[in-house]
Amino acid sequence: MPKRIFVTRHRGAITWAVRHGLRARKVEMSNFDVASVAPGDVVMGTLPVHLIAEVNRRGAHYWHLAMDVPPEARGKELTADEMDAYGARLDEFRVTDLGSRTQSIDTPEAWEDSDGRPVLHLCIATGQALPNVMPIIQGAWDRVVVFASPTMAVQAERLMDVARREGERRGQTGAPILVRLPADGGYAATHQRVIAEVAKLRKGFPEYRVVLNITGGQKLMTLAFADALRSQADIIYCNTDRGQIERIDPPGADGLQLPDDLLDLATYLEMQGLRIxxxxxxxDDEVMARLKSRERLTAMLALRMPQFDTGLQSQVGPSRRVAYGLAAALHDLAATAVDSTRATGKARTPRPFQAVQVAQLMEPFRVSADSRTLLQQLVKQGVLDESSGIQGGQLRVVFPDVAAAVYLSGxxxxxxxxxxxxxxxxxxxxxxxxxxxxxxxxxxxxxxxxxxxxxxxxxxxxxxxxxxxxxxxxxxxxxxxxxxxxxxxxxxxxxxxxxxxxxxxxxxxxxxxxxxxxxxxxxxxxxxxxxxxxxxxxxxxxxxxxxxxxxxxxxxxxxxxxxxxxxxxxxxxx
CATH class of the missing domain: 3.40.1350.10 (Trna Endonuclease; Chain: A, domain 1)
Structure with missing residues (x-):
């Protein structure tokens, strides 16, 4: 069962605690052994900061005996009444030991303005790479470090490729650094590894300011990184919904808005593991000239052709399947022409293109003026040969090439x-x-x-x-x-x-x-x-x-x- 320990040597504090119904074991400061603290215990009093950190590290809670003591009353033994007058209370605190800084006392870089120092950008390889890529492309950094578990090796390589190219574009010579994380991905193991690896990085780059992007990684991993580097690094999060890089630590700092054009199509697909x-x-001038030359025809096919002669019924192809409407007939004829070139057999030998395709009209049908105009436009734009048209109960189309059939088939x-x-x-x-x-x-x-x-x-x-x-x-x-x-x-x-x-x-x-x-x-x-x-x-x-x-x-x-x-x-x- 968790213990409650009230650590104090002051009689007034003990009287105050009894008066307020505090039930806890009283321990003199000289007799307090932090090694006896277990997870879930509550330690109360006025402990030194380094002992509070150890209490918290062991999984226990620390409630600090706090008061608003005026200057003239400081250093005096206070009574329970005086403590009440000065607003005595128990406030819970959590303290984290961030490591010794003794060796940094005489390091000039430790006292300089952090904004002027080079930046070591840390990120965590994950299955969703884009929130890691955007701060690398947009943010200010001088070296990128990618942390990756064994299952994220491929994703880490993609991130490093982007960082390498971005560094070359900026004229930077330092290659990205890969740090391997433990396979289990648990909180404790990750936390210890991050502390150890960041200590190594600080020795190698003592003058660098650390920025940590915690957008990547699974939840336990993210918590481990944040806890290990809180107050040691600028911690950021890429909020893709808001289009911002948010600053988590130090709190209150302004975020950075991401430009709308930050990622182009090739970069986006690359980070998804794909290439074009x-x-x-x-x-492409040639492509655009072709598209613009027939854009009105394209618009007619997309927006008006489905309404042309919807009652027309025809049989298309060897299977004699029935097509309903002019649009369906033209689509089927074009698709049949495209399919005629598909390779067959084990050798995958292409077949000759069947340029001429015919649909048999199933019953007498008067083709509308709009349909005839459309067929004329197809001929004029070179999609159909001039011999195409409706003749003797048949819809006959002749394609000049496969590309024309592909265009008309969809x-x-x-x-x-x-x-x-x-x-x-x-x-x-x-x-x-x-x-x-x-x-x-x-x-x-x-x-x-x-x-x-x-x-x-x-x-x-x-x-x-x-x-x-x-x-x-x-x-x-x-x-x-x-x-x-x-x-x-x-x-x-x-x-x-x-x-x-x-x-x-x-x-x-x-x-x-x-x-x-x-x-x-x-x-x-x-x-x-x-x-x-x-x-x-x-x-x-x-x-x-x-x-x-x-x-x-x-x-x-x-x-x-x-x-x-x-x-x-x-x-x-x-």
Missing amino acids: TRQMRCD GYVEEFALLSAAAIGLPVSHFAGNVGIDVRQARADRRNYELNELDLALVWRNRLLIVECKAGRALMNKSQDILNKSATLRDAVAGLHGSSWILSTSELSKTHLGDVMDRAALNRLTILDGAESLRDLPQRLAEWAGIEWQPSFRSWAKVLGGNSSRSAAKPARR
Whole structure:
């Protein structure tokens, strides 16, 4: 059972304690043995600071007998009445022994202004690396030290790569330092290792001021670091929700606001263990010339084609599957052409491209003027050969190349998304389309195989948005697979600081709406479906980025020549 010990040699203090009902064993200061203190005990009195620290280290509580004694009464033996008059009370304190400083007395650096000293930046490798990366890129430091448990070796190497490159950019010569933590990750072992390793670092860098980022690591590890270095280091925390580096110790210091453009797309993905294998960026003049030359066609396909001739029924491909509407027929024909080139057999031999594709109209149907205009635009823009069209109950399309078939099979939605992102004026290094990603280390057995592709990716305010683009009825036909993939990609690629949207050119039908939206809510996904949702995609991206939409920005209404005073867009489905 925990003990209560009242350590004092003053008779007045003993009388005061009895008067106030204190039940404790009275011990003279000369007879107090701190080695007898056990966890949970309560020691009361006026102990020297170093003994209080030892009491606390042993897991016991210390209650200090405190009073507001006037100068004329100091040094006198006080009575219980005088103690009451001076506000005698028991206040609990906790004291931590931070080590001997005797050897620092004659060290000039110990007395200089700490702001002018070089900085030793300490961080803890963790599964979520971005809160460690941002202070390294933004903060002031002269050397970086990465603490890592055995399970975080890979993450530590990524951090050191970033620190190495950032140091080179700043013209610093000192390489980052790796400190290995014990495997168990428990509080006591970590606490002792940190104290020992920091002592070594102080000997090696006596003139350096220590800054500790405690954002990384599991909870016990974070507590061990904070307890070991409290009052010895400036302790910071990267608050990604507020976009700030907060100062924990010393308390009351101002935080540092993180710039919105601190992380670009390549750096963000790198810290998630990924590399970009290919991408479509808006600083590529050839790419942008192609996208801009057909942006009005792209807008028509994304925003208007789903409404063209929805009653049209046709049979497509060898399986004679039925397509409903002009959009579905064109998508199926283009997809069939793309699939015709897929490699077959063990040798993975590519097949010849089947440029000509035909859909049989199932019943007499008068094609609308809008549909014929669209087909003419596809021919004019070089997506279809001039021999394409509706003739004798057939929809016949001829693609000049595979790229044209890829565009019509759904690539136009990705171009629509990329042009929407370009409209809000983000730096080109912060967004891209058709982003191929793979693990950072090249794999000899899968050199030509990417891990995955992001249709559109944007990084701003140090967060990642992944946009998945779906043409026609793809979201309705394969909703479970698409939603599961989007959620998995977000978690694996974006981590805790990302979100995922799904764009669908077709609006969800009542039959599919409930099921798809329930799955989307479960996976924390946002769905933009149909023309009413997609027409304001640039504005929605600007809102996500925290950028105020400017009248000078080019909207899709301007591209199409539509009326910009139309009603507000349909809210995104979440």
